[in-house]
Amino acid sequence: MIEIASNIAKADIVQMPADLFTGRIIVIHSASDVEKAVRYLKGFPVLGIDTETRPSFAKGKTYEVALMQVSTEDTCFLFRLNYIGMPDALIELLQSNQLKVGLSLKDDIHSLHRKHSFEPHGFLDLQGYVKEMGIEAQSLQKIYALLFGKKISKSQRLTNWEADVLTDRQKGYAATDAWACIRIYKYLEELKSRQDFRVVKADI
Secondary structure (H helix, E strand, C coil): CEEEECCCCHHHHHCCCECCCCCEEEEECCHHHHHHHHHHHCCCCEEEEEEEECCCCCCCCCCCEEEEEEECCCEEEEEEHHHHCCCHHHHHHHHCCCEEEECCHHHHHHHHHHHCCCCCCCEEEHHHHHHHCCCCCCCHHHHHHHHHCCECCCCCCCCCCCCCCCCHHHHHHHHHHHHHHHHHHHHHHHHHHHCCEEEECCCC
């Protein structure tokens, strides 16, 4: 029987080894490459999804979403929305019934809506999903640490996602967040199918 703690302290995560997506990362800079990427992604039953927005350090100043990451278990596409906008193929993907797993999806969908309106379908928010299983942790970093005993670095979160060229660290961070969502979902679905786990209340 696998035991999963319901929550974890940030101090405990710091001591854990880091985990990072090691698959293919493909950056999409042009609208002409979007259709090819979406065709590839349609071949998978479950996708991980996330977005990144340039941080603002000035009161009242905000930016539109700059990047959308969509990942399979071994390939992640980084759609640079600040360059390509929201082509029809992307809108089609967001409106399809294909399962798209993310975290705090209400915020992501709201940000994407600011660029182009669409009717979201097929989205599953991990926050509600894990809560139904008794897991109290709500951040991606905490949920991942509880399940896999490893930490996901958040050091690149407040970097410039509208930069002309994304750094390797930015690309790795962005891909890891989307991939982690699909890994969490598939692992918990496997445990549910085997019915050999229980969530233990954490005292933190």
